[in-house]
Amino acid sequence: MSSRISCLQQGPLHILENHAVRRGPVPDFLRQPALEGVQAVHAGMPGHAPTPLVSLPGLSRALGLGGICIKDESSRFGLGAFKGLGSCYAVFRAVCQRLGLDPARTTPADLRRPCHARQLEGTVFVTATDGNHGRGVAWAAAMLGCAAEVYMPAGSAEVRARAIREAGRASVTITDLSYDDTVRLAARMARERGGLLVQDTSWPGYEQIPAWIVQGYTTLAVEAVRQMAAQTGRPPSHVFLQAGVGAMAGGVLGCLLDHYAHRPPQFVIVEPASVACIHDSLLWDDGLPHAVAQPGPTIMAGLNCGEPCPITWPLLRDFARFFMACPDYVAAEGMRALARPLGTDRAIIAGESGAAPLGALLHLMCCPELEAARHRMGLDEQALVLLVNTEGNTDPALYAQIVEQGAFPSPCSGLPPASGRGNDAPAVQAGEQEQA
Numbered sequence: 001m002s003s004r005i006s007c008l009q010q011g012p013l014h015i016l017e018n019h020a021v022r023r024g025p026v027p028d029f030l031r032q033p034a035l036e037g038v039q040a041v042h043a044g045m046p047g048h049a050p051t052p053l054v055s056l057p058g059l060s061r062a063l064g065l066g067g068i069c070i071k072d073e074s075s076r077f078g079l080g081a082f083k084g085l086g087s088c089y090a091v092f093r094a095v096c097q098r099l100g101l102d103p104a105r106t107t108p109a110d111l112r113r114p115c116h117a118r119q120l121e122g123t124v125f126v127t128a129t130d131g132n133h134g135r136g137v138a139w140a141a142a143m144l145g146c147a148a149e150v151y152m153p154a155g156s157a158e159v160r161a162r163a164i165r166e167a168g169r170a171s172v173t174i175t176d177l178s179y180d181d182t183v184r185l186a187a188r189m190a191r192e193r194g195g196l197l198v199q200d201t202s203w204p205g206y207e208q209i210p211a212w213i214v215q216g217y218t219t220l221a222v223e224a225v226r227q228m229a230a231q232t233g234r235p236p237s238h239v240f241l242q243a244g245v246g247a248m249a250g251g252v253l254g255c256l257l258d259h260y261a262h263r264p265p266q267f268v269i270v271e272p273a274s275v276a277c278i279h280d281s282l283l284w285d286d287g288l289p290h291a292v293a294q295p296g297p298t299i300m301a302g303l304n305c306g307e308p309c310p311i312t313w314p315l316l317r318d319f320a321r322f323f324m325a326c327p328d329y330v331a332a333e334g335m336r337a338l339a340r341p342l343g344t345d346r347a348i349i350a351g352e353s354g355a356a357p358l359g360a361l362l363h364l365m366c367c368p369e370l371e372a373a374r375h376r377m378g379l380d381e382q383a384l385v386l387l388v389n390t391e392g393n394t395d396p397a398l399y400a401q402i403v404e405q406g407a408f409p410s411p412c413s414g415l416p417p418a419s420g421r422g423n424d425a426p427a428v429q430a431g432e433q434e435q436a
C-alpha cells in the first residue's frame, strides 16, 4: 500500500484511509451557481416537497456521539427512493436540448403543453437499473406522455420490476446479465432503436446526461444544509454516503463541500464488501477507476455495481477520507436499528441500500475490534454525523425477513438492543413502507 492510502481495518468489514484528502475546490458543475436551475426544476415537479431531516438523539447518546441526523429520502416524489431527483432533472434537460428550448426559461409544466407533447410523440426513454433509477425514469417519461424501456440485471426482484411498470408506460425486462453488462445492453438498445438513453453512470463519450443526473441528486444536499442549520445550528463533522457507481455520493459530496468550504466534514464512503468498486479502485493506487475483479452477490441491490462512474470517481478519490467495504449484515443491522428506534427517536423505514451507512456507523461505534478505527475517524461525543436513507421498503419480502425475522445477524455482540433484538417501540409491518 502507498503513502497515500492505508488500511485502517482488516477483516470482513474493511476500511481504507486516504491520506491525501483535498479540501476543494470542487468542479464547477457541482458549485451553487450551476445548481440554481436544478432546484427550480424540482420545485416545478408534481409531488415536490423537501424530505425530512430526522434527528436521532436517543441513538446518538447510546453510541456516544454528539448527534446523528438522517436525511430520509424514502418519500421523495412518492417513488420510495432519492433516484427521481436525478432522472427527472436529466429528462428535463435532455428534452429541452432536443426541442431547442432554453432550460433557464422553461419549466416542467411548459414541457407538458400540447405543442411540445406532439414534438415528443414516439420518444422512448431507455435505461438499465437495479430498481430505483428505472422507476424514476419511467415516472419522468410518463409525465411527458412518453414510454420507457427498462432493463434490469439477473436476480432483480419482481416487486421492483412491478414498481417500475406502475410508475409509467414502461416495458421492463429482467436480463440474465450483471448490472454493468445490463447498462451496456441498454446503451446498445437505445442506439439501435433510436431511444433516448438516460443512464446514471458515464463512460467516454456519454457524460452529459449522467452529469445532469448527478446535479439532480444535489437537491437533497442543499435541503440538508438548510435543515442542519435550522435544526442543529452547526455543520456536520462526518458524512457517511453509500455508493453503487458513486454518482450520488460524488454529487452530494461535491455540493456539501462547496457549502461547507470553511469547515469541510469528513466523508466516509460505504459499499457492499462483495462489490466495492470505489474501495477496490483505491487499492490499485493508480488514480483510475477499476471494475471489481470478482463481483459477488449482496442484499444491497442499489449498491450492486461493479464499475465506478468516471465523472464522480475523481471527487470520491480526492475528497473522501474513509472507504468502508461492508458485509450484508451491516445493512441488515442498520435497517433494524432504524425500524425499532431507541427512546423517543422516530422510526425510519429503510431498505438495504438506504440503511447501509447507519449500519456502518453502528458497527464502528459498538464493535470492540473497530475501536482503533473509530478513534482514528474522530467518532466521539463531539461528532455530528449526517447520513442519507436513500430508499424505503422497496422489497417488502426481504424487508420482512430482515426486520421481522432477524435475517443476516451481525457477529458483533456489542450492538444496542434496538438492532433487531427487540425494544419497546412498535414493530413495523412489512409493506407499510411508503405510507409511513
Ligand SMILES: Cc1ncc(COP(=O)(O)O)c(C=O)c1O
Binding pocket: 081, 083, 130, 132, 133, 200, 242, 243, 244, 245, 246, 247, 248, 249, 301, 302, 303, 305, 353, 354, 390, 391
Ligand atoms: C437506494 C439506493 N441507494 C444508493 C444508490 C447508489 O447510487 P450510485 O449508484 O449513484 O452510487 C442507489 C443506486 O441505484 C440506490 O438505488
